[in-house]
Amino acid sequence: AQSVTQLDSHVSVSEGTPVLLRCNYSSSYSPSLFWYVQHPNKGLQLLLKYTSAATLVKGINGFEAEFKKSETSFHLTKPSAHMSDAAEYFCVVSEVGSNTGKLIFGQGTTLQVKP
Amino acid sequence: ETGVTQTPRHLVMGMTNKKSLKCEQHLGHNAMYWYKQSAKKPLELMFVYNFKEQTENNSVPSRFSPECPNSSHLFLHLHTLQPEDSALYLCASSPKIEDRGLYEQYFGPGTRLTVT
Numbered sequence: 001a002q003s004v005t006q007l008d009s010h011v012s013v014s015e016g017t018p019v020l021l022r023c024n025y026s027s028s029y030s031p032s033l034f035w036y037v038q039h040p041n042k043g044l045q046l047l048l049k050y051t052s053a054a055t056l057v058k059g060i061n062g063f064e065a066e067f068k069k070s071e072t073s074f075h076l077t078k079p080s081a082h083m084s085d086a087a088e089y090f091c092v093v094s095e096v097g098s099n100t101g102k103l104i105f106g107q108g109t110t111l112q113v114k115p
Numbered sequence: 116e117t118g119v120t121q122t123p124r125h126l127v128m129g130m131t132n133k134k135s136l137k138c139e140q141h142l143g144h145n146a147m148y149w150y151k152q153s154a155k156k157p158l159e160l161m162f163v164y165n166f167k168e169q170t171e172n173n174s175v176p177s178r179f180s181p182e183c184p185n186s187s188h189l190f191l192h193l194h195t196l197q198p199e200d201s202a203l204y205l206c207a208s209s210p211k212i213e214d215r216g217l218y219e220q221y222f223g224p225g226t227r228l229t230v231t
Contacts, residue, residue, distance in 0.1 A: 034219055042225070043119070043222035043223050043224040043225050044207075044222040045222070046219050046220075046221070049219050094218075102160060102163070102171070103160070103220060105158045106157070
């Protein structure tokens with residue numbers, strides 16, 4: 001069965017400094033992995049996705065993530081944080097091998113950006 | 116309108132009321148989903164519809180009743196809810212349900228439900 005663990009529940013960075021949000025997954029198959037962002041009182045927006053093509057995936061708003069099979073990781077990074085990046089981030093793995101379309105969500109990481 | 120829309124955005128209801136949440140997707144997708152998001156808890160998948168047919172009911176209490184009249188619309192009918200049902204209810208859609216799980220889901224803004 002697939003699972004996903006976000007290693008930090010809360011990350012705080014200063015504006016202009018790099019962002020690293022960590023995610024580890026468990027999957028018996030080649031997984032599809034996603035990062036979503038949720039701003040307060042809003043729905044979830046897809047940042048980027050990995051579906052077994054290039055291991056370095058570029059997303060919107062300057063975010064990118066690298067799929068590392070040997071480490072079972074899919075960490076999200078951004079070179080320079082902006083105040084508008086403050087939000088909740090979810091690492092998600094798609095349940096492969098079923099026909100339910102089920103997504104398995106991590107617990108979420110709250111990103112705080114200080115001026 | 117584009118994307119996935121949900122109405123109402125906020126709803127306050129008593130435990131004896133009956134209300135409905137509406138979701139509409141303008142993306143030409145065939146699969147639609149209801150999720151519950153409670154504070155401090157991961158997103159909970161409630162229902163899945165694929166080509167208007169329900170493919171999953173994730174042990175949801177019968178006081179929640181989904182309806183999918185066509186691939187673009189999804190409803191969640193609510194009756195005799197409990198205070199613990201207060202949460203953000205999110206609707207999502209995807210092109211279809213595909214065995215290898217390649218398709219991401221697109222989410223609406225959610226309905227903030229408060230049960231008093």
